Amino acid sequence: MSWEVSKPRAPVQSTLLSLAENEPCIYLFLFISHFIYDASGRFLTRSREPDERLLLRRVIRYYSAMTISLLGYAILSLLARIPLSGYDLAREMRKPHSFFFGQAQLSQIYPELARLEAAELVASQIIEQRGRPDRKVYSMLPLGRQQLERWVVSPTPLLEVRSEFLIKAHSLWLADPQQALLQFQEQERYHQANLAAY
Amino acid sequence: MLEERWGARFALMNIPDFGDYLTVKRGVGYERDYIAWLQWVMAILEERVKQQREEQATE
Numbered sequence: 001m002s003w004e005v006s007k008p009r010a011p012v013q014s015t016l017l018s019l020a021e022n023e024p025c026i027y028l029f030l031f032i033s034h035f036i037y038d039a040s041g042r043f044l045t046r047s048r049e050p051d052e053r054l055l056l057r058r059v060i061r062y063y064s065a066m067t068i069s070l071l072g073y074a075i076l077s078l079l080a081r082i083p084l085s086g087y088d089l090a091r092e093m094r095k096p097h098s099f100f101f102g103q104a105q106l107s108q109i110y111p112e113l114a115r116l117e118a119a120e121l122v123a124s125q126i127i128e129q130r131g132r133p134d135r136k137v138y139s140m141l142p143l144g145r146q147q148l149e150r151w152v153v154s155p156t157p158l159l160e161v162r163s164e165f166l167i168k169a170h171s172l173w174l175a176d177p178q179q180a181l182l183q184f185q186e187q188e189r190y191h192q193a194n195l196a197a198y
Numbered sequence: 199m200l201e202e203r204w205g206a207r208f209a210l211m212n213i214p215d216f217g218d219y220l221t222v223k224r225g226v227g228y229e230r231d232y233i234a235w236l237q238w239v240m241a242i243l244e245e246r247v248k249q250q251r252e253e254q255a256t257e
Contacts, residue, residue, distance in 0.1 A: 081214045097222045169239070177246040184243065188236045195229040198222060 068121070068147060071112050074101045076140060076148045079122060083139035086110050096197035113138055121147060 068076070078084060078092050086109050093101040116122045121144030127135040140148075165187060172180055 077217075097218070097225060099225050100221060172239070177243045177250065181240060181243045181247065184236050184240045188233060188240070191229050191233050191236065195226065195233065198226050198229075 068116070068119075068151070069112065071104055071108060072116055072121075073148065073151055074104070075109065075112060075116065075138075076121065076144050079138055079140040080145060080148055083125075083137045085135045085137050086113055089113075089138075096194065099194075116144065119143075 074093065075089055078089055084092065086106060089109050090104060090106050092098060093104050113122065113124075117124055117138070121141055122138045123141050124136050124138050127137050129135060165183075168183075
């Protein structure tokens with residue numbers, strides 16, 4: 001086996017060095033895939049013409065897969081069921097029974113979709129529509145499903161429940177009961193409406 | 199009610215409906231429990247308002 005020394009462009013170099021320090025498992029993958037740095041930081045590869053774009057894509061894919069945001073997982077969770085556009089995803093997350101997704105905005109969803117696509121976790125397809133703008137529909141790729149399956153059974157940070165209303169309730173003994181009653185009635189109306197939406 | 203809506207499908211945990219069912223059940227449970235707590239506090243507050251009115255009437 002002959003090793004060549006070549007010099008990748010700076011972004012690739014810094015990404016790989018960061019991986020070597022922070023993500024040894026991914027670095028091991030790169031090593032197996034014929035890419036590695038030696039101890040002095042020189043880039044070694046078995047390839048005579050290393051394709052830096054391919055390398056960078058692979059690094060981004062594995063690095064991004066390790067750092068999917070909660071919104072990213074929410075998107076993957078919906079795409080695991082059916083291909084959807086960014087607009088469809090926002091609409092799904094706004095449904096009352098999807099309360100746990102939070103209220104993600106389109107301005108947050110589209111950049112997240114772009115990240116997931118760059119990481120090859122999802123793929124997009126343009127659907128032409130007569131008399132209406134084209135739709136860009138995203139579907140989950142096998143790597144995305146693999147990441148989601150892994151995440152589902154990973155440890156979850158214990159929930160910290162902090163509620164303004166409950167902090168107020170803790171000092172309810174100081175309040176005028178008539179005024180406090182109005183606040184509780186308002187809360188009840190809100191939660192009754194939520195319950196009715198199911 | 200939820201069991202009627204999902205029928206026997208909710209027993210099949212390898213279909214997306216199972217995920218919908220268990221999250222909806224959690225949401226409904228949360229809302230019902232929260233409403234029950236609000237109503238319990240409101241009953242206490244209403245009693246206190248009633249007492250205050252009686253106290254003001256006797257003064």
